[in-house]
Amino acid sequence: MRYTTRRIALTAMAGVSALILAGCTAGEGNGDGDGAVEEVPEDEFETAMSTPTELTFWTWVPDIQNQVDMFMEEYPEIDVEVVNVGQGADHYQQLRTAIQAGSGAPDVVQIEFQHLSSFRLGDNLMDLAPYVGDLSGLYPEWIWSQVSEGDAVYAVPQDAGPMGNLYREDLLSEAGIEVPGTWEEFADAAEAYREANPDSYLTNIPGNDPGHFVGFLWQAGANPFGYDGAETVRIELDNPEVEQVVQYWDDLIQRDLVGVDPDFTDQWYQGLANGQYASWQTAAWGPVFLQGTAGETSGLWRAAPLPQWEGQEASGNWGGSTNAVMQTTESPIAAAELARWINVEREPAMRFALEQFLFPVTNEILESSEFLDEELEFYGGQQVNREFAAYAETVSTDFGWLPFMDYAYSSFGETLGSAIADRTDLMAGLQAWQEDLEEYATSQGFTVE
Amino acid sequence: MSATEAQITGAGAQREQHGTGMARREAIAGYLFVLPFVVVFVAMLVVPLFYSGYLSLFREQLIGGSTFSGFGNYARALQDETFLAGVLRMAQFLVIQVPIMLGLSLLFALLLDSGRLRMQRFIRLSIFVPYAVPGVIAALMWGYLYGRDFGPFAQGARAMGLPAPTFLTHEWMLYSIMNIVTWSFVGYNMIIMFAALRSIPTELYEAARVDGAGEIRVAWSIKIPAIKPALLLTAIFSVIGTFQLFNEPNILRTIAPNVIGVGYTPNLYAYNLAFIGREINYAAAIAFLLGIAIMVVSYIVQLSALRKERRS
Numbered sequence: 057m058r059y060t061t062r063r064i065a066l067t068a069m070a071g072v073s074a075l076i077l078a079g080c081t082a083g084e085g086n087g088d089g090d091g092a093v094e095e096v097p098e099d100e101f102e103t104a105m106s107t108p109t110e111l112t113f114w115t116w117v118p119d120i121q122n123q124v125d126m127f128m129e130e131y132p133e134i135d136v137e138v139v140n141v142g143q144g145a146d147h148y149q150q151l152r153t154a155i156q157a158g159s160g161a162p163d164v165v166q167i168e169f170q171h172l173s174s175f176r177l178g179d180n181l182m183d184l185a186p187y188v189g190d191l192s193g194l195y196p197e198w199i200w201s202q203v204s205e206g207d208a209v210y211a212v213p214q215d216a217g218p219m220g221n222l223y224r225e226d227l228l229s230e231a232g233i234e235v236p237g238t239w240e241e242f243a244d245a246a247e248a249y250r251e252a253n254p255d256s257y258l259t260n261i262p263g264n265d266p267g268h269f270v271g272f273l274w275q276a277g278a279n280p281f282g283y284d285g286a287e288t289v290r291i292e293l294d295n296p297e298v299e300q301v302v303q304y305w306d307d308l309i310q311r312d313l314v315g316v317d318p319d320f321t322d323q324w325y326q327g328l329a330n331g332q333y334a335s336w337q338t339a340a341w342g343p344v345f346l347q348g349t350a351g352e353t354s355g356l357w358r359a360a361p362l363p364q365w366e367g368q369e370a371s372g373n374w375g376g377s378t379n380a381v382m383q384t385t386e387s388p389i390a391a392a393e394l395a396r397w398i399n400v401e402r403e404p405a406m407r408f409a410l411e412q413f414l415f416p417v418t419n420e421i422l423e424s425s426e427f428l429d430e431e432l433e434f435y436g437g438q439q440v441n442r443e444f445a446a447y448a449e450t451v452s453t454d455f456g457w458l459p460f461m462d463y464a465y466s467s468f469g470e471t472l473g474s475a476i477a478d479r480t481d482l483m484a485g486l487q488a489w490q491e492d493l494e495e496y497a498t499s500q501g502f503t504v505e
Numbered sequence: 506m507s508a509t510e511a512q513i514t515g516a517g518a519q520r521e522q523h524g525t526g527m528a529r530r531e532a533i534a535g536y537l538f539v540l541p542f543v544v545v546f547v548a549m550l551v552v553p554l555f556y557s558g559y560l561s562l563f564r565e566q567l568i569g570g571s572t573f574s575g576f577g578n579y580a581r582a583l584q585d586e587t588f589l590a591g592v593l594r595m596a597q598f599l600v601i602q603v604p605i606m607l608g609l610s611l612l613f614a615l616l617l618d619s620g621r622l623r624m625q626r627f628i629r630l631s632i633f634v635p636y637a638v639p640g641v642i643a644a645l646m647w648g649y650l651y652g653r654d655f656g657p658f659a660q661g662a663r664a665m666g667l668p669a670p671t672f673l674t675h676e677w678m679l680y681s682i683m684n685i686v687t688w689s690f691v692g693y694n695m696i697i698m699f700a701a702l703r704s705i706p707t708e709l710y711e712a713a714r715v716d717g718a719g720e721i722r723v724a725w726s727i728k729i730p731a732i733k734p735a736l737l738l739t740a741i742f743s744v745i746g747t748f749q750l751f752n753e754p755n756i757l758r759t760i761a762p763n764v765i766g767v768g769y770t771p772n773l774y775a776y777n778l779a780f781i782g783r784e785i786n787y788a789a790a791i792a793f794l795l796g797i798a799i800m801v802v803s804y805i806v807q808l809s810a811l812r813k814e815r816r817s
Contacts, residue, residue, distance in 0.1 A: 149780045177567060264762035287568050318762050323654050332654075460567065466781045470766050477763030478675075496782070501568030 096186050096389060104389035111136045111391055114151065115166035115379070116143045117214075119412050123404040127397050134390050148462060155180055161382045163391040168377045169202045170267070170461045172211055173283050175380070177459040182381040183208045187392030194400065194418050198453040203378055205285065211378035212395045215414035217339025218448040219271050219372045221360045222346065224353070225436070227253075227334040235360045239304060242363040246313040249334060260315035260324070260333045261305055263477030266468035267374050268319070271339065274455050275372030276301045276365055281464075282456040282505070289458055289497050290505040293490040299483070300365070302472070306482035316477050325349040337362055339374035340415035340444040347434050354434045359443045371447040373455070376417070415444060422448065460496070467492045561789035578790030587768035588791060592798060594679065595748050595770060599802075602683040603743045609687070610694035610739065615724050617695075618702040629699070633692035640689065644756035647685045648673075652760075673761040682753045690746070694739045701735035702728055737810045741803050748799045751776065771795045 113124065113136050124136050139162070141150040148171060154160040155178065167175060175181050185208055192200050195213055203211045223235060228245075231252040236242035242258075249258040262268060273280060278297030282290030292298070308314045315333060317324050327333050329350040336342060346357060362371055379395040381388065398404045402420060409416040409427050421427050428442040458464050471492055475485025497504045564574040582588050613632055616622060635643065650656050651672035659669040672681045705728060713723050729736075751772040758765040758773075767781070768774035771791060779788035 145781070152780075152783065318760075321760055322649070323652055323760075326655055460783070463782050466767055466777065469762055474763050474766070499566070501566035 094186055095189065101389055101393075104387070105131050105393065106133050108133045109135070109387045109390045111164060111385075111387060111394055112162040113138050113164045113394065114141050114147065114162040115164075116140050116147055117166065117377070117408075117412065117414065120398075122407055122411070123398040124394075126404050126407075127394060130397065131390075131393070134394070136394060145462065151175075155382075155384075161384050163385040163387060164379055164381055164395050166214070166377050167211060167380050168375060169216075169373075170270075170457045172203065172378065172380070173285075173457050173459045174461060176205075176210060176285065177283075180383050181210045182383050182385065182388060182392070183210065184212065184381060184392050184395065185209045187389060188212065188396040188400075191396070191400065194420065196417070196419065196422075196448060196451075198373075198451045198455075199376075199417050201453050202455075211380035212399045213417040214377045214379055214399050215341070215408065216376035216417050216448065217271070217341055217374040217415060218444055218451050219275065219337060219339050219362050219374055220342075220444055220447050221335060221337050221362050222342055222357055223335035223360065224331065224356050225358045226356045227331055231334075233258075235358075236363045237361075239363045239365055243304070243308060243313070246308055247311070250313050253334075256332045256334065257315040258313065258333075259335045259337060260317055260319065260327065261309065261476060262319035262324070263316055263473040263475075264318040264469055265320075266465040266473065268338075269468070269472070271372035271374035272301050272305075272337075273298055273372070274452060275362055275370050277368070277370065277452060277454075279452075279454045279456060281458045283459050287501070288503045288505055290456075291458070291490060291493045291497065293486055293493070298486070302482050302486050305476070309476060309479050309482065312479075316479060318477070329353060339376075340448070341375065341413065343432070343434065343440060344413040355436050357435050358438055359435060359440045361443075361447055369450055370452055371450045373451050376415070409441075415448070458493070458497075460500070463496055464493055467496070557789045558793060560786050561793055563786050565784075565786055567783070574786075578787050579794060581787065582791050582794050585791075587766070588771060588774060588794075591768050591771040591774050592748075592795075595750065598679060598683060598750065599744060599747045602687060603740070603747060605683075606687045606691055607694060607736070607739055607743065610691050610698055611729070611736070613691070613695045614698035614702055615728060617699055618728070619720055619724070621720075629696075632695055635689050635691070636693040638689070640752040641756060643685060643689055644753045647681070647688075647753075648757055648760045651681055673757070673764060675764055678757070678761065678764050682750070682757070685753050686746075686750070690743075694743070697739055698732055698735050701732035705731045733810070733814070737807065740806055740810075744802050744806060745799055748772075748795060748802070771798075 111134060115138065121138055124138055128134060128136060141147050147166070151161065151165060154162075167181075172181070188209065191209065191212070192204065199213050199216055203209060203213055221235070228235065228249075231249050233245045233248055234241075236245045246258040249256075276297045278295060278301065280290075280292045280295060280298050282292075305314075309316060315327070317327060328336065328346065329352060331353075336346070338345075343359075347354070350357075364370070379399060381391045381395055385391045399408075400418060405416060405418055405421050406424070406426065408414040409421050410430065416422055416427060422445050428445060429439060430441050431437045432440050468489055471488035472482065472485035474480075475482045475488075494504050561578050562573065562575060563571050564577060565571045617625060617629060622628060638646075650658060651670075653659055653669050653671070653673065656672075658672070662669055671677055709727050709731075710723060713727055718726070749772050750770045754765050754769045754773050755776075758769075765773075767777040772795065775788040775791045775795070778784045778791065
């Protein structure tokens with residue numbers, strides 16, 4: 057079967073690369089000449105996949121039943137139940153409650169990049185390395201670095217959110233503004249746009265979306281968070297890159313050149329639809345939202361790279377999910393295979409990209425012409441995928457998270473986010489965020505660097 | 506109890522003891538009828554309450570696990586600015602909203618009882634209908650009505666050239682929520698008071714009219730004093746409901762996330778502490794403190810009502 061050959065090939069690759077690694081690293085070998093990771097033997101795998109098994113899969117990706125159906129066709133003995141327990145915060149609450157209760161947790165679960173370390177903290181995620189082989193070559197480096205730790209792999213990447221700038225071409229040319237290439241140009245453009253249109257804004261910066269703001273920090277080369285996997289966290293919201301970003305937006309907000317409405321509310325959707333905001337600096341999954349809610353403005357939007365800081369060519373990342381396997385699963389082989397198959401095999405992954413508009417993470421799809429050549433009418437026929445694929449290549453590999461991002465994000469809303477929404481001093485808000493996070497980390501027993 | 510009442514029950518009790526096993530069988534039947542309720546009550550209310558109290562005496566850290574901390578959580582809560590601000594906000598809510606709501610309910614109940622209104626049933630129903638609307642739906646609906654760009658009030662104001670009303674800003678948010686709660690519960694309280702009014706013996710009215718009292722005098726001197734127990738009931742319910750406010754702020758938090766913080770009301774604070782901050786023990790302590798605060802305030806309200814009664 058096609059699949060078995062691939063499996064053997066991967067295993068062979070893994071074995072070979074492990075041998076090479078074992079040879080190269082001095083004094084790190086564990087004495088086992090075969091390499092650092094012990095693979096599940098082929099026959100064990102075959103047995104597991106031909107035993108009738110039931111798996112539960114918690115995810116909120118729309119229409120993922122398509123990919124799951126394809127998986128079940130490939131492995132008829134495995135029965136997967138897809139459950140949507142809520143989106144975002146609700147989903148994680150359910151998951152954490154199930155973990156705390158000791159029962160009710162699913163086998164495979166969707167986890168966004170920023171929350172992976174919080175589940176690593178409690179040792180809730182199964183190491184997938186023995187089950188999926190070496191997948192590191194399939195992904196851009198920055199994506200792989202988010203899900204792996206040394207030889208261990210804790211999740212299979214599903215989609216990502218490299219950031220770009222979506223803008224209304226008609227509104228910008230009406231106001232006589234060129235697409236800004238740098239943040240400095242962006243500030244001037246915001247001013248010019250506001251002068252020409254006193255009732256609307258060039259863009260909106262929400263006070264309730266820390267993911268969005270952190271994407272900007274990522275782009276600026278700031279790496280404010282870190283977790284060593286044990287008891288130490290690094291919270292550096294006062295480093296120069298972060299302050300540069302915060303001061304920039306502080307300036308624009310105080311001068312009333314950008315809107316500060318909370319995003320993903322009814323009002324905000326309407327704002328995008330009726331030209332209240334002429335652009336949206338967003339992730340690669342942004343186009344889906346626009347097409348849904350601002351459907352009437354089809355054909356008027358274009359994509360461009362994010363405005364750049366001087367001397368840089370970088371993008372940030374906002375969002376993106378993975379599929380991980382819970383430690384408590386009763387069928388590790390089947391669960392790991394589910395997580396791997398729907399995200400790595402070409403057919404299901406291509407469907408994610410083309411039908412469900414998830415931005416792909418595997419190099420295979422990112423470089424395929426099917427994906428890149430897609431011309432979207434919403435963007436006047438522009439090959440938006442090609443654009444975002446290019447931005448994806450410029451996302452920095454250095455970005456870490458805290459093992460309590462849900463608290464960190466909620467704290468953002470109380471401090472820096474509030475400052476944004478109320479148009480008060482952003483630097484004070486930033487300081488408050490830093491202090492609040494340090495206090496929480498210490499009270500939870502972490503050592504703060 | 507008064508002396509005569511005690512005598513009567515005493516005599517009755519003696520008769521019971523001399524009775525056949527039927528009395529005991531009736532008693533057992535009574536207990537059996539209540540048993541399903543008691544079982545569920547204990548399992549769903551009492552046991553979780555004790556478990557929560559038990560949890561509140563511990564402290565769990567992400568690094569370090571669970572340790573016994575006695576009343577440490579309570580001490581922390583009493584110094585927690587967010588918690589205290591939330592309680593103060595609820596006190597403010599109580600002092601303004603409850604009198605207004607109960608006043609309106611009383612007014613409507615009296616108007617209905619006076620018999621002067623036509624279409625009584627229709628009016629009664631329409632004032633009561635908002636209570637039938639589930640709290641979440643009501644909050645969502647009002648959230649839309651309050652909207653700055655697309656709510657009807659805003660649209661109306663814009664049509665008349667006035668600036669958009671600022672319902673969902675820091676200054677006005679509490680009053681906007683008061684409005685939603687009043688709208689929802691006026692009918693409910695009105696029905697309670699109306700039922701109480703209906704049970705006043707009508708001879709009192711006749712006597713009053715003979716003395717030359719007008720409708721308003723009758724309302725003031727006869728009706729209101731007669732329904733004091735119902736008034737007390739609605740007052741206590743309102744106090745408890747106020748301090749437990751959760752629904753409306755939680756829904757409006759999605760619409761105005763920067764106005765309603767994590768600790769806008771103590772109940773919301775406990776919820777967010779437990780599920781976002783993962784500080785379940787602290788949340789349990791906060792919930793208990795809130796419960797104690799409610800008990801204290803309810804007790805004060807009852808005491809003052811009793812004292813007024815004894816004086817009169």
